[in-house]
Amino acid sequence: MLISSxxxxxxxxxxxxxxxxxxxxxxxxxxxxIFVFGGRSLSxxxxxxxxxxxxxxxxxxxxxxxxxxxxxxxxxxxWMKEHLIEMGVPEEKILLEEEAENTTENVVASAFILQRNFxxxxxxxxxxxxxxxxxxxxSLTLQTYMPSWINYTYCPDDRTFGQKDTWWKDPVExxxxxxxxxxxxxxxxxxxxxxxDIGEL
Numbered sequence: 001m002l003i004s005s006x007x008x009x010x011x012x013x014x015x016x017x018x019x020x021x022x023x024x025x026x027x028x029x030x031x032x033x034i035f036v037f038g039g040r041s042l043s044x045x046x047x048x049x050x051x052x053x054x055x056x057x058x059x060x061x062x063x064x065x066x067x068x069x070x071x072x073x074x075x076x077x078x079w080m081k082e083h084l085i086e087m088g089v090p091e092e093k094i095l096l097e098e099e100a101e102n103t104t105e106n107v108v109a110s111a112f113i114l115q116r117n118f119x120x121x122x123x124x125x126x127x128x129x130x131x132x133x134x135x136x137x138x139s140l141t142l143q144t145y146m147p148s149w150i151n152y153t154y155c156p157d158d159r160t161f162g163q164k165d166t167w168w169k170d171p172v173e174x175x176x177x178x179x180x181x182x183x184x185x186x187x188x189x190x191x192x193x194x195x196x197d198i199g200e201l
Contacts (some may be wrong), residue, residue, distance in 0.1 A: 004195045008182035013168060015201040016181050021164035024135040024154040031057040031125035031153055033095075033114070037106050037138055038064020038076040041131065043157035045080055048129045049087035051155060057127050060084060061113055063097040063106040103137055104192065107145045125151045132156035132163050133177050137184055140193040 003019075011019070034057045036048045048060055062084070064076025075098040085091055097113045100106040114120055130138050135156050142152055156163075161170035168174050187193045 001200060002195050002197055003185060003188045006185050006201075008185050011181060011201070016177060017164050017167070018201050019184070019198065020133055020136045020177060020180060021167075024132075024139060024156065026155045027153050029125060029153045030055070031127040032118070032123045033057050033059040033061055034127045034129060034155075035110060036060060036062045036080060037103060037128075037130040037134065038062075038100055039131070040076060040079055041157065042083065043159045044129050044131065045083045045087070047155055047157040048080075049084050049089055051127055051129070052084075052089050052093070053087070059093050059095060059117075060089060061095045061097060061110050063100050063110045063113075065099055065101050067101045103134075103141050104145065107141045111146060120147055120150075123147075123150055125153060127153045127155050129155050129157065131176070132159070133167060133173065133180050137180065137187075137193070140184070140188070140196065144192075144194040 006019070034048050034051050036044055051057065052060055062077040062080040064080070066073060066075045077096040077098045081094045081096060084094055095113050095117060097106070097110045100109045111120065114123055128135070128138055128142065135154050139152065139154060161167065162173035162176070166173070167177050184193070188195050
């Protein structure tokens with residue numbers, strides 16, 4: 001079943017869970033860098049810092065501008081960097097991308113940062129950090145816009161609610177999922193994201 005064939009208004013809770021959460025878990029592999037999608041989320045920062053301190057990758061790329069935040073002059077990337085340093089991540093191991101305003105721009109703009117610092121041809125695996133509900137969109141965006149030889153290890157943050165078996169138990173997390181499902185399907189139908197066969201939901 002292709003994502004483009006889905007009608008979000010007919011999906012059950014179990015089907016939405018399979019669409020957004022299934023098979024997007026940490027496989028334990030190490031990578032060339034950790035890539036943190038934009039957002040002022042301490043859960044994401046904690047996850048990225050833990051991965052770095054466990055020697056899973058030698059660098060962290062943090063991406064995000066200040067555009068989504070009223071009266072904020074500090075970018076998402078700078079905010080994340082600050083908290084990572086507090087966790088013990090050396091400043092020189094953190095690369096900033098401070099222009100992106102959405103998920104697609106996170107990927108496209110960060111590709112330039114990776115090219116400038118390492119050369120994309122040297123990148124074989126990226127550890128991807130974001131919120132659990134957001135990971136499917138991250139995955140599709142990376143596969144759509146990044147070079148095809150790069151592999152990914154998906155490392156959703158460890159928030160108590162918002163996981164595949166708890167997202168509907170918290171009103172805030174439930175709202176995020178119910179917004180994400182139709183958005184994801186629409187982006188695929190519009191060609192912003194690649195289509196994918198996800199099997200039977």
